[in-house]
Amino acid sequence: MEQYIGASLMLLFATGIAGGMVLMTSLLGPKKSFADKDEPFECGESQIVSPHQRFSVKFYLVAVLFILFDIEAVFLFPWAILFKKLGMFGFIEMFLFLLILGVGLLYVWKKGGLDWE
Amino acid sequence: MIPAPIVDLVSLSPVIVLSLFAMGVLILDLFIGKDKTVLVFLSLLGLFLAAVSSLAKGTGPIYSFSNSYVVDTFSIFLTFVFAISSALAIMLSVSYNKEQGIKIGEYYSIILFCTVGMIVLASSADLIMIFLGIEIVSISLYILAGIRRTEKRSNEAALKYFLLGAFASGFLLYGMALVYGATGTTHLKDIASVLASSEFKTSPILLMGVVLLVVGFGFKVASVPFHMWAPDVYQGSATPVTAFMSVGPKAAVFAAFFRIFVEGIPNISDYWDTILCIVAVITMFVGNLGAIIQDNMKRLLAYSSISHAGYILVALIAKNSLGMSSLLFYMLAYAFMSFGAFAIIIILDKQNGDNLEVKDYAGLGFKHPVIAVCMSIFLLSLGGLPPFAGFVGKFYIFSAAVKEGYITLVVLGVLNSAISFYYYLRVIVYMYMKEPEGDYQVQPSLAPFSLLVIGIAVFGTIELGIFPGPVISWTMN
Amino acid sequence: MELLIFYPIAALAVVLALFVVFNKSPIGSAVSLIGLMLCLAGVFIGLSAHFVAILQVIIYAGAIMVLFMFVIMLLNLKDDDNVIWKSREGNTLLTVLTGFLVLGILYKIISITLSADSSKPAKIMESFGTTAEVGKSLFTTYVLPFEVASILLLVAMVGALVLAKTKID
Numbered sequence: 009m010e011q012y013i014g015a016s017l018m019l020l021f022a023t024g025i026a027g028g029m030v031l032m033t034s035l036l037g038p039k040k041s042f043a044d045k046d047e048p049f050e051c052g053e054s055q056i057v058s059p060h061q062r063f064s065v066k067f068y069l070v071a072v073l074f075i076l077f078d079i080e081a082v083f084l085f086p087w088a089i090l091f092k093k094l095g096m097f098g099f100i101e102m103f104l105f106l107l108i109l110g111v112g113l114l115y116v117w118k119k120g121g122l123d124w125e
Numbered sequence: 126m127i128p129a130p131i132v133d134l135v136s137l138s139p140v141i142v143l144s145l146f147a148m149g150v151l152i153l154d155l156f157i158g159k160d161k162t163v164l165v166f167l168s169l170l171g172l173f174l175a176a177v178s179s180l181a182k183g184t185g186p187i188y189s190f191s192n193s194y195v196v197d198t199f200s201i202f203l204t205f206v207f208a209i210s211s212a213l214a215i216m217l218s219v220s221y222n223k224e225q226g227i228k229i230g231e232y233y234s235i236i237l238f239c240t241v242g243m244i245v246l247a248s249s250a251d252l253i254m255i256f257l258g259i260e261i262v263s264i265s266l267y268i269l270a271g272i273r274r275t276e277k278r279s280n281e282a283a284l285k286y287f288l289l290g291a292f293a294s295g296f297l298l299y300g301m302a303l304v305y306g307a308t309g310t311t312h313l314k315d316i317a318s319v320l321a322s323s324e325f326k327t328s329p330i331l332l333m334g335v336v337l338l339v340v341g342f343g344f345k346v347a348s349v350p351f352h353m354w355a356p357d358v359y360q361g362s363a364t365p366v367t368a369f370m371s372v373g374p375k376a377a378v379f380a381a382f383f384r385i386f387v388e389g390i391p392n393i394s395d396y397w398d399t400i401l402c403i404v405a406v407i408t409m410f411v412g413n414l415g416a417i418i419q420d421n422m423k424r425l426l427a428y429s430s431i432s433h434a435g436y437i438l439v440a441l442i443a444k445n446s447l448g449m450s451s452l453l454f455y456m457l458a459y460a461f462m463s464f465g466a467f468a469i470i471i472i473l474d475k476q477n478g479d480n481l482e483v484k485d486y487a488g489l490g491f492k493h494p495v496i497a498v499c500m501s502i503f504l505l506s507l508g509g510l511p512p513f514a515g516f517v518g519k520f521y522i523f524s525a526a527v528k529e530g531y532i533t534l535v536v537l538g539v540l541n542s543a544i545s546f547y548y549y550l551r552v553i554v555y556m557y558m559k560e561p562e563g564d565y566q567v568q569p570s571l572a573p574f575s576l577l578v579i580g581i582a583v584f585g586t587i588e589l590g591i592f593p594g595p596v597i598s599w600t601m602n
Numbered sequence: 603m604e605l606l607i608f609y610p611i612a613a614l615a616v617v618l619a620l621f622v623v624f625n626k627s628p629i630g631s632a633v634s635l636i637g638l639m640l641c642l643a644g645v646f647i648g649l650s651a652h653f654v655a656i657l658q659v660i661i662y663a664g665a666i667m668v669l670f671m672f673v674i675m676l677l678n679l680k681d682d683d684n685v686i687w688k689s690r691e692g693n694t695l696l697t698v699l700t701g702f703l704v705l706g707i708l709y710k711i712i713s714i715t716l717s718a719d720s721s722k723p724a725k726i727m728e729s730f731g732t733t734a735e736v737g738k739s740l741f742t743t744y745v746l747p748f749e750v751a752s753i754l755l756l757v758a759m760v761g762a763l764v765l766a767k768t769k770i771d
Contacts, residue, residue: 012647063675065766071669072762076755078665082657083748086737090127097129098741101748108752111148112759118155121763130742137746144753151760190746231764238757245750253747261754268761283765329710 069121080109133189136196138178139204139244146171147237154230161230168215168233172240176208179244184602192312193251198602202453203247203380206460207373211240213464213578214369220572221365221471227272236369239265243377250388252301252311255381259297259345262374263290269369270362282361289344289354297341303334304390313389320392335390335397339404342385345378346434348404349411356415359427364474367423368467371430376456379437383452387444394444401442402534408435409541416548422470422481425548426463429507432545433459439531439538440522447525450600454521457596458506458514458589465503465582469496472569472579483552488561493569497556499583504549506586509542514589521597608648615641628674632667639663650726653736 087094087102094101116122134141150164150171157163179201186197215236222232242261249255267290271283305311307330308319320326344351359367386397412432419425440452473489473496474481490497506513519542523535589596618641621634639662646655729735740748 063672065676065768067672068669068676069762069766071665071672072766073759075661075665075669076759076762078661080752080755082660083740083751085656086653086733086740089734090737090741093127094741095126095129098127101741101745104749105752108144108148108749108756109759111152112756115151115155116759116763119763119767120769121767125768127738127742130745132745140750148756191743193744193746229764231760235757235760235764238753238760241753242757251747253744254750257747257750257754261750261757264754264757264761268757268764271765274765329714333707 066124073116073121076112077109080106130191131189133187133194135181136187136189136194136248138181139175140241140248142178143171143175143237143241143244146174147234147241150237151231151234154234157230159228161228161233162219164230164233165215165219168237169212171237172208172212172215175240175244176205179204188250188314192314193254194248195250196248198600199380199383199449199453200244200248202600203376203456204244206376206453206456207240207243207247209457210369210373210376210460210464211236213460213468213581214365214373216574216578217365217368217464217468217471218363219574220570221363221474221575224570225273225363226275227363229272232269232272235265235268239269239369239374243373246377247380249381250313250384252305252313252385255385256294256298256301259378259381260294262377263294263345266290266370266374269366270358272366273363276361278361279363280361282358285354285361286358293341293344293351295341296337296344300334300337300339300341303330303337307331307334313384316389317392320390326393331393332396335393336400338385339397339400342378342382343404346375346382346437347431348434348438349408349431352408352411352431352434355431356419356424356427359430360421360423364423364467364471367426368464368471371426371467372456372460372463375430375434376460379434379441379452379456383441383449386441387449391444398442401438402531405435405438405442405534406537408432408438409538410435413541413544413548416545419548420483422483422486422552425483425552426466426470429545429548430463432541433507435541436519436522436538439526439534442531442534443522443525443529445525445529446601447528448522450597451518451521451525453600454589454593454597455518458518458586461582461585461589462503462506462513462515465499465579465586466507468575468578468582469500469503472496472571472575473567475568483555484559484562485567486552486555487559488556489567490557492567496569499579500556501553502583502586504552506590508546508549510546512587512590514586514593517590517593604648608645611641611644611648615645629671632670632674635670636663636667639667650731652731653733654731656733 083105084102087098090098146167150167153167154161154164179196182196184198184201186195188195215233218227218232222228239262242258242265246255246258246262249258267283267287270286271279273279301311304316307328308316310316310319320331340351344354347355359371362370386394386401390397409432412428412430412435416425416428416432419428437452437455440448440455442448443451470481473485486500489500502513506515509515509519511517519538523538526535526538615638618634618638622631622638625631625634639658643655643658643663646652646658727735
């Protein structure tokens with residue numbers, strides 16, 4: 009459990025600083041409100057739309073590819089930690105792993121899976 | 126420094142060769158134009174080389190990769206079955222894909238990847254490897270089921286298969302996790318030796334794990350009561366895909382089923398024996414009785430394939446070396462019969478899935494006698510009539526079960542074979558004794574590759590039926 | 603000390619799980635699910651499964667929940683104000699039976715857990731569950747599954763593209 013004390017303190021500090029900043033601005037900052045400022049603004053979007061807009065199916069493909077490469081990345085953590093201890097063998101192992109997924113990336117790229125069409 | 130593990134690339138050679146070819150086909154497809162013929166030949170070459178390279182290690186059981194991968198007669202023989210069935214599927218697809226407008230070249234590489242998964246399944250002696258193999262096979266099959274992207278039935282098949290299959294994978298994985306939890310190891314060898322001491326045998330966690338394994342595997346091989354997906358998926362998929370998934374992947378999952386239950390947990394067979402007997406019997410009955418009322422040929426063969434899963438389960442229940450070799454023999458025989466029957470369906474199939482009803486076969490015996498004779502051979506062999514391969518396979522399975530004293534099971538199995546003749550003969554009666562409704566319009570599309578498949582299938586069905594000796598002695602090794 | 607951390611996290615996990623089931627808006631359910639995943643990561647840390655905890659956060663709370671969100675938005679699910687869920691009449695018996703079966707299994711699990719001798723917990727080594735320890739067995743004993751996993755990911759990639767891309771040919 010001891011090894012978590014540092015991490016927890018770090019987490020506490022980070023949330024403290026971020027939260028503190030938000031709190032401080034809302035407390036100390038000047039507050040002037042007028043009609044135009046209160047409107048939610050996003051460039052190029054109409055202001056009032058139904059929240060139930062259908063997303064394009066293209067997002068789905070992006071999300072699936074994200075998961076796959078995310079899982080791939082997860083394998084890199086233990087490898088990076090053990091990189092020196094594993095020596096040449098570990099290097100070849102990970103090289104093969106990444107090569108196979110590189111084939112996947114090449115395929116997805118050439119097939120236009122990363123284009124937004 | 127962490128010492129590097131021992132890597133036995135020679136044992137792994139079929140997997141390596143086939144993976145390289147699969148990736149090669151995938152990449153090559155990006156750079157060639159619309160003509161995919163070169164991919165077909167490359168895939169067939171890859172399958173051939175993979176089958177040949179599986180012989181590199183001899184036949185003795187050789188364990189490698191810290192006991193998680195094994196090369197023995199079982200895995201080598203199945204590698205050959207997989208290579209043959211995948212090659213037949215690819216050859217059947219060539220003209221079918223052109224007619225049905227399936228243009229994508231990924232088709233071939235997915236079949237190759239699926240075959241990689243099957244080889245991994247047949248050769249693994251470790252729960253993690255078995256799970257990975259099953260997932261590679263399943264994901265490839267989900268894709269293949271939905272390969273006709275514009276067809277509603279195909280989409281339905283892919284979605285149904287995916288949702289139910291994902292659930293089954295979950296059950297399977299949970300079962301494996303519980304078995305691991307109860308025994309403390311994932312290697313089948315070690316599980317067997319842990320269970321040899323009586324201490325762990327009655328652990329409820331272990332029993333729950335075994336039940337979940339039965340559920341997961343039961344789904345993957347389409348045994349009752351987890352068979353509901355099979356008819357819809359078989360009907361909705363492209364016909365070569367249906368033929369493919371009814372043979373290779375099923376054989377592969379049975380191989381893993383066999384390895385876990387007969388090599389990993391035989392010491393607690395008192396517990397799973399009864400469950401599997403019940404599953405086998407109802408699988409045979411539901412498959413055969415369900416097939417009787419089908420009018421669609423693909424659905425009929427789907428139910429027939431369910432009933433065959435029941436017969437193969439009998440080989441598994443026998444748990445002896447005869448059971449193992451009869452399982453191998455039956456897989457090869459089933460590959461020939463099933464691919465033959467599906468090949469005939471494919472050459473008679475027109476776009477939009479016409480000519481798939483049993484009544485469309487009326488009059489075939491007079492218009493195209495050769496095709497009708499071939500179809501009769503395949504159907505009679507599926508039913509188990511001598512002198513065809515199906516008879517020898519069934520005889521062999523039942524004798525393995527009799528040897529272990531499962532008389533009731535065998536009697537019910539034989540009874541089911543008799544029932545199955547009803548629907549196989551019904552198709553034959555239609556072909557030879559019924560007049561077609563209206564004008565006879567069925568025009569078979571005789572592509573050279575499809576004819577080659579039918580030729581190979583006829584040869585295999587008769588050869589294995591009349592001279593089963595060499596193959597049987599190979600499986601006995 | 604460990605129980606002091608475990609109970610609040612576990613209680614929060616149960617509450618969030620209930621939120622997932624009973625929330626009217628699908629997005630609300632998904633957000634509760636993210637919280638649930640984070641709580642589970644906490645439970646894993648309590649079990650000294652550090653690497654699994656990291657995976658839980660990165661893959662489940664991160665990647666998979668992104669997919670969930672996208673799918674919810676894709677399907678354009680409305681709050682279920684006028685949708686009434688009904689189980690099929692014929693299935694009632696089956697549902698009840700399954701429920702009892704699950705209850706029985708839960709009872710069995712609880713009785714096993716309670717009967718276990720918790721005074722002498724199994725000894726585990728100091729580095730158990732750390733990223734380095736997981737990596738050590740992943741890259742030596744389980745090197746083959748590791749490489750095969752990359753094939754699995756590749757097939758999944760091809761599958762995602764073949765089935766979900768709008769224009770493929």
